[in-house]
Amino acid sequence: MFSGFMVNAWIVATIVAVVGAAVGFFVVLRGSAFVAHAVPNGSFAGAAGASLIGINTIIGLGIFSLGGALGIGLLGRRGRHDVATALTLVFMLGLGALFLSFSVEYAPEIFSLLFGEVLGISSNELAPTVGLAAACMIALALLYRPLLLSSVLPEGGQARGLSPFRIEICFLVVVALATTMTVPVVGTALIFSVMIGPPAAARAFTVRPYVAIGLSVAIALVVVWSGIALSYQTNWPVGFFVGVMSASAYALGRTWAFLRRRGAR
Amino acid sequence: MHAVLRAIFEPGFFTSSLVALAVAVGTLVAIVAGVIGVFTVLRGQSFAGEALGDIGAAGGSSAYLAGIPALWGFVGVAVAAAGVMELIGIQRARGRDLATGVVLGAGFGLAALFLYLGTTYDNTTGATVTILFGSIFALNSSILPLLALLGAIALGTIVVLYRPLLLSSVSSELAAARGLPVRLIGAAYLFAMAVAVALSAVTIGAILSTALLVGPAATALQLTRRPGHAIVAAALIGIAAMWLGVLLAYDSYYWPPLRHGWPVSFFVVTLILIAYIISRTVGARRAVR
Numbered sequence: 001m002f003s004g005f006m007v008n009a010w011i012v013a014t015i016v017a018v019v020g021a022a023v024g025f026f027v028v029l030r031g032s033a034f035v036a037h038a039v040p041n042g043s044f045a046g047a048a049g050a051s052l053i054g055i056n057t058i059i060g061l062g063i064f065s066l067g068g069a070l071g072i073g074l075l076g077r078r079g080r081h082d083v084a085t086a087l088t089l090v091f092m093l094g095l096g097a098l099f100l101s102f103s104v105e106y107a108p109e110i111f112s113l114l115f116g117e118v119l120g121i122s123s124n125e126l127a128p129t130v131g132l133a134a135a136c137m138i139a140l141a142l143l144y145r146p147l148l149l150s151s152v153l154p155e156g157g158q159a160r161g162l163s164p165f166r167i168e169i170c171f172l173v174v175v176a177l178a179t180t181m182t183v184p185v186v187g188t189a190l191i192f193s194v195m196i197g198p199p200a201a202a203r204a205f206t207v208r209p210y211v212a213i214g215l216s217v218a219i220a221l222v223v224v225w226s227g228i229a230l231s232y233q234t235n236w237p238v239g240f241f242v243g244v245m246s247a248s249a250y251a252l253g254r255t256w257a258f259l260r261r262r263g264a265r
Numbered sequence: 266m267h268a269v270l271r272a273i274f275e276p277g278f279f280t281s282s283l284v285a286l287a288v289a290v291g292t293l294v295a296i297v298a299g300v301i302g303v304f305t306v307l308r309g310q311s312f313a314g315e316a317l318g319d320i321g322a323a324g325g326s327s328a329y330l331a332g333i334p335a336l337w338g339f340v341g342v343a344v345a346a347a348g349v350m351e352l353i354g355i356q357r358a359r360g361r362d363l364a365t366g367v368v369l370g371a372g373f374g375l376a377a378l379f380l381y382l383g384t385t386y387d388n389t390t391g392a393t394v395t396i397l398f399g400s401i402f403a404l405n406s407s408i409l410p411l412l413a414l415l416g417a418i419a420l421g422t423i424v425v426l427y428r429p430l431l432l433s434s435v436s437s438e439l440a441a442a443r444g445l446p447v448r449l450i451g452a453a454y455l456f457a458m459a460v461a462v463a464l465s466a467v468t469i470g471a472i473l474s475t476a477l478l479v480g481p482a483a484t485a486l487q488l489t490r491r492p493g494h495a496i497v498a499a500a501l502i503g504i505a506a507m508w509l510g511v512l513l514a515y516d517s518y519y520w521p522p523l524r525h526g527w528p529v530s531f532f533v534v535t536l537i538l539i540a541y542i543i544s545r546t547v548g549a550r551r552a553v554r
Contacts, residue, residue: 094534243374
């Protein structure tokens with residue numbers, strides 16, 4: 001399980017859990033679960049397109065996740081944000097369907113793009129993943145205060161001269177970056193599980209932002225690591241374990257919050 | 266004139282039984298999704314619709330495993346997922362997206378597992394693509410009565426609930442003040458939406474099903490503010506996108522690069538997005554005046 005070809009998987013999975021949970025903390029705080037679902041899921045088309053013309057999947061993922069994030073940001077500027085998100089997402093997936101119909105890719109490859117594959121990480125994907133992760137974390141550190149302020153108190157942010165639109169676009173770009181690097185392990189369909197489940201669970205235990213971020217990273221690590229281990233043992237898709245365990249973590253958090261509220265009375 | 270028509274409608278378009286079935290199913294689904302979608306947009310529940318479609322993939326794939334028609338799986342699981350979402354608090358605006366997202370994650374995970382098992386135990390590799398991206402030309406005509414029945418149930422729910430549903434969609438406080446059972450209405454609506462999404466998933470695929478639900482409705486609501494008009498317009502826009510999509514997909518058998526036809530879902534989704542963007546510019550101009 002820890003030999004040669006699996007080392008890449010463990011390294012990438014660890015990075016995925018850390019960055020996914022850190023970004024996810026803000027996803028949960030801002031209530032942008034739909035966007036966090038749409039950007040990675042839509043970037044599937046990029047991966048399909050990249051394999052069609054024979055370039056590195058990460059380039060395709062990057063272009064489509066950034067394009068999707070900007071499309072959602074611009075279309076959602078006026079009018080209904082959720083409608084803009086839904087339509088951007090389905091359009092990207094429609095393109096994905098088109099690329100799939102052109103390609104002669106075998107179903108297992110498509111499947112592993114959507115739902116993840118532990119053995120799918122080659123060494124030449126390692127360097128870009130580390131680079132993107134670093135970029136993501138730096139961006140998050142720089143944006144930390146304005147993002148926190150505009151998420152919790154949108155009016156307060158505006159009063160300080162923060163443009164909500166600009167913050168939203170920056171945030172969407174960070175989500176897109178995180179997406180690009182995390183897709184190969186967990187798959188486009190389920191990466192948002194890592195972004196939502198652990199942070200949502202962590203927020204049930206604490207209200208302090210730093211503690212919550214730390215806790216959600218810890219939960220995400222447990223989820224992703226055990227997902228990989230179980231997937232290695234059973235050969236079932238990583239996405240299945242990650243999706244179900246993230247939901248269980250959230251259920252645990254909700255139960256804990258419920259019990260504590262009852263105990264307080 | 267004849268030559269132009271022949272170029273638009275490639276030979277055999279009107280005589281093919283597959284095309285006739287696709288058009289019939291497409292029309293039916295577009296009407297149901299368009300009508301129900303107006304309320305989805307008004308209530309801001311696009312994410313719930315999207316989630317129900319994706320989770321439906323778990324149903325479609327488990328039905329595939331069990332060897333029963335995928336439609337049953339889509340409907341059964343979508344309705345069950347709607348129940349779970351309702352239970353864990355989708356009716357409150359705060360934290361709603363989160364609850365939806367978590368259910369969606371678990372559902373998509375199950376879909377991954379079932380699709381994986383399906384492709385392992387049974388060597389047909391097309392299941393992933395068929396269930397997720399749909400194939401309207403591969404439908405069996407025996408499914409039509411069932412589709413019509415389910416569509417009628419979903420539309421019937423809307424007709425019965427029309428006025429209270431409209432009020433509670435526009436302002437749930439006002440509806441509650443009038444003594445309407447807001448939560449019950451929301452649950453009934455979620456049920457109707459689950460059925461509509463399942464129908465849509467069978468035709469254009471599980472992960473694209475939101476397009477028919479949200480797209481025509483959002484476009485229609487840009488063009489008119491009256492709910493009645495918007496419902497009719499949404500159904501018509503949906504039908505137009507569906508018919509044009511089927512036609513283009515049929516014609517695309519003669520297009521590059523592979524000469525085996527582009528997917529219907531791609532055309533339908535693209536047409537819907539174009540319609541929405543056009544309606545946005547029209548709506549913006551009208552607002553300026």
